Amino acid sequence: MPTILGQNQYGKAENRVVKITRDGDTHHIKDLNVSVALSGEMDDVHYSGSNAHVLPTDTTKNTVFAFAKEHGIESAEQFGIHLARHFVTSQEPIKTARIRIEEYAWERIATSDANSRFIGSDEVKHSFVRKNQEIRTAQITFDGEKWQVVSGLKDLTVMNSTNSEFWGYVKDKYTTLKEAYDRILATDVSARWRYNWTSDEQRMPNWEKSYEQARKHMLHAFAETYSLSLQQTLYQMGSRIINNRSEIDEIRFSLPNNHHFLVDLEPFGLKNDNEVYFAADRPYGLIEGTVLRDGVEPQIPVDMTNL
Numbered sequence: 632m633p634t635i636l637g638q639n640q641y642g643k644a645e646n647r648v649v650k651i652t653r654d655g656d657t658h659h660i661k662d663l664n665v666s667v668a669l670s671g672e673m674d675d676v677h678y679s680g681s682n683a684h685v686l687p688t689d690t691t692k693n694t695v696f697a698f699a700k701e702h703g704i705e706s707a708e709q710f711g712i713h714l715a716r717h718f719v720t721s722q723e724p725i726k727t728a729r730i731r732i733e734e735y736a737w738e739r740i741a742t743s744d745a746n747s748r749f750i751g752s753d754e755v756k757h758s759f760v761r762k763n764q765e766i767r768t769a770q771i772t773f774d775g776e777k778w779q780v781v782s783g784l785k786d787l788t789v790m791n792s793t794n795s796e797f798w799g800y801v802k803d804k805y806t807t808l809k810e811a812y813d814r815i816l817a818t819d820v821s822a823r824w825r826y827n828w829t830s831d832e833q834r835m836p837n838w839e840k841s842y843e844q845a846r847k848h849m850l851h852a853f854a855e856t857y858s859l860s861l862q863q864t865l866y867q868m869g870s871r872i873i874n875n876r877s878e879i880d881e882i883r884f885s886l887p888n889n890h891h892f893l894v895d896l897e898p899f900g901l902k903n904d905n906e907v908y909f910a911a912d913r914p915y916g917l918i919e920g921t922v923l924r925d926g927v928e929p930q931i932p933v934d935m936t937n938l
């Protein structure tokens with residue numbers, strides 16, 4: 632045969648499942664985008680078209696919705712673990728399941744405003760505004776023995792309006808950038824972190840707490856680092872998480888440097904004393920890197936933070 636089949640996987644991508652949990656008249660929302668990718672003994676379907684090993688992608692979609700009802704959605708990670716375990720243990724030919732999840736967060740609309748027409752009503756218990764700050768991500772992979780859980784977030788937009796400098800860099804004949812001793816540092820954080828939990832189902836991390844803590848540590852490190860480069864800030868954010876969270880061994884960041892250029896106001900006879908900036912959307916610097924616990928092998932793919 633002149634050709635052979637290489638890596639392959641299949642499943643239903645982007646199942647948008649919204650689960651409302653009713654606790655009396657107080658409701659809770661979980662809003663997920665779930666992508667299923669299965670792989671295993673799938674040579675025949677590719678070579679001859681025999682579907683004998685193929686669980687339809689349509690079934691994987693139905694399973695996502697049925698599991699939301701049967702198991703509930705405690706956390707993105709826990710939900711992904713249920714799904715991955717189900718596909719690998721219920722279907723002989725399926726050897727590995729990878730579940731990718733994006734979670735969109737919602738928060739209750741606060742109605743403490745004295746003028747609110749909702750005061751005294753039940754509205755606050757079932758009215759939500761989508762938190763547009765960040766999207767939470769989770770990827771769960773199970774091969775029948777070992778688990779790999781990589782959680783993360785994207786589009787977490789942050790800015791320091793001072794405490795950032797950039798100078799002392801290489802200058803060649805094309806360099807025009809002026810050294811900055813007080814600049815804006817802004818980025819949209821995309822991060823993926825890997826848990827060292829791989830097998831003992833009795834000792835799973837607390838996924839919700841771990842996410843909140845990882846997010847908190849990266850934000851605190853961003854705010855507290857007096858930055859000489861975004862690269863330095865990246866390392867501080869990662870090492871703060873590794874040092875404070877023993878369940879996390881590796882974290883990878885993709886950080887666009889959202890440039891803010893001082894606007895020349897001289898033509899209008901005005902002095903710009905680091906007050907008025909042009910926020911450029913492109914091109915942007917792109918600073919990416921992994922921070923690891925010492926002695927640990929990296930496993931998060933280089934491109935994963937761009938998903």
Ligand SMILES: O=c1[nH]c(=O)c2[nH]c(=O)[nH]c2[nH]1
Nearest residue numbers: 797808859860861862888916
């Ligand atoms: O924090 C930065 N890192 C760079 O590598 C870089 N390069 C550049 O032009 N501006 C910046 N800023």
